[in-house]
Amino acid sequence: MKTIRIAACLSLAFAASGAFAADKVCKVDIAGTDQMQFDKKEISVAADCTEVEVTLKHTGKMTAQQMGHNWVLAKTSELASIATDGMTSGLPNDYLKKGDARVLAHTKVVGGGQSATVKFSTSLLKKGEAYSFFCTFPGHSTIMKGAFKFG
């Protein structure tokens, strides 16, 4: 309740000042399956989104140890090296190298029936850059990947 009131005040302040465009949080839902698939091959985010909120739902039954999935965002050119470096990091580190600066956003690894959300600012993104989303569970990123388009 308190948070909602603060948010309302902030919107009013922004509207009154006219200095900032209103925040626009764009929500994206994506599912991962026991068949090692994402249900989307591409995600497009409009240029006027100030934040993106991605919710990954594992719609399968297998555990995170068997068939875990995460949602990781990075430049397409860095996908393979991020996945390779994360392979040995283990489930507690979400199969990502600790403090990997190439990772722009990521959820934790989830198993069947679980979901995870990540929210990030589009100020991280440049128009025209080639981004990809992918899963860094060992062996998954060659299949579980797609284009992430901004702008």
Ligand SMILES: [Cu+2]
């Ligand atoms: Cu996966």
